[in-house]
Amino acid sequence: MSKHDESLRDWILTSSRAGHDIETILLMMLRAGYESRQARQILAKTLKRPALALDVEVKRPPGKRTRHPEPPEQVAEGHAIAISMCIDKPPIRILEHLLRDDECDELIELAKPRLDRSLTVSQDGGNQVDEARTSSGMFFKPGETPLIERIDARIAALTGLPTDHGEALQVLHYLPGQKYEPHFDWFDSTKEGFRLVTHKGGQRVATIIMYLNTPTGGGGTHFPNVGVTVTARRGSALYFAYEQDDKESLHAGLPVTEGEKWIATKWIREHPFK
Numbered sequence: 001m002s003k004h005d006e007s008l009r010d011w012i013l014t015s016s017r018a019g020h021d022i023e024t025i026l027l028m029m030l031r032a033g034y035e036s037r038q039a040r041q042i043l044a045k046t047l048k049r050p051a052l053a054l055d056v057e058v059k060r061p062p063g064k065r066t067r068h069p070e071p072p073e074q075v076a077e078g079h080a081i082a083i084s085m086c087i088d089k090p091p092i093r094i095l096e097h098l099l100r101d102d103e104c105d106e107l108i109e110l111a112k113p114r115l116d117r118s119l120t121v122s123q124d125g126g127n128q129v130d131e132a133r134t135s136s137g138m139f140f141k142p143g144e145t146p147l148i149e150r151i152d153a154r155i156a157a158l159t160g161l162p163t164d165h166g167e168a169l170q171v172l173h174y175l176p177g178q179k180y181e182p183h184f185d186w187f188d189s190t191k192e193g194f195r196l197v198t199h200k201g202g203q204r205v206a207t208i209i210m211y212l213n214t215p216t217g218g219g220g221t222h223f224p225n226v227g228v229t230v231t232a233r234r235g236s237a238l239y240f241a242y243e244q245d246d247k248e249s250l251h252a253g254l255p256v257t258e259g260e261k262w263i264a265t266k267w268i269r270e271h272p273f274k
């Protein structure tokens with residue numbers, strides 16, 4: 001072992017005993033100019049860990065946050081959106097006329113033939129059928145049609161984060177009795193599948209729910225920890241932002257009691273979702 005290897009080994013052991021976690025030691029080695037694979041191999045060997053256990057994520061630059069739309073009005077891509085209500089915690093905004101009526105109709109018509117039973121993210125990071133979410137839905141491909149591109153650009157202008165921070169636009173359909181039980185949109189880092197679902201794009205930081213029609217009865221979006229229910233009204237939208245582990249952003253799609261409910265959901269990530 002060369003003098004340099006030996007002192008590196010000693011430094012790693014000392015840092016580890018001093019309580020620095022592997023991620024931190026790895027980051028220090030990367031900063032000192034080591035290449036990532038090489039640094040991981042040296043770390044694995046020195047700390048007698050299988051290399052796989054060292055498959056830790058290199059710290060990314062800090063994640064970005066959306067800008068909460070400011071009342072009374074924002075013009076995004078030439079489209080005027082009124083902000084009719086604000087709540088501080090969690091940051092909630094009600095957006096009027098985010099979509100025009102013809103845009104709502106077009107989204108519904110495009111989605112109709114492609115609906116499937118909605119899934120939720122399971123503990124292991126996969127998808128599952130879940131009684132907590134009985135709607136049916138579909139995803140558009142990014143930029144799939146000029147309308148999808150236009151909506152993405154509008155949301156990016158409104159929230160200050162580029163379109164690539166958004167997950168694919170999802171359309172959901174609820175019939176009477178169908179609902180989405182209280183849940184958080186952020187991913188729980190204590191769950192097994194967390195790394196898998198955040199590998200691309202990192203954590204979710206904000207959600208926009210666009211109401212594509214007005215259900216005859218029920219179907220509002222309810223925040224049980226705030227005591228607020230947002231009315232589902234065609235063309236309007238709900239924006240809310242959150243941090244991991246926040247409790248205020250708990251929300252539910254209330255059961256539709258009469259008629260049907262159509263929404264489009266845009267989830268926004270802290271990093272580009274690629």
Ligand SMILES: O=C(O)CCC(=O)C(=O)O
Nearest residue numbers: 180185220221252253265
């Ligand atoms: O249907 C609703 O009002 C809520 C939908 C929702 O929470 C979601 O898509 O994440």
Ligand SMILES: [Fe+2]
Nearest residue numbers: 183184185251
């Ligand atoms: Fe949600």
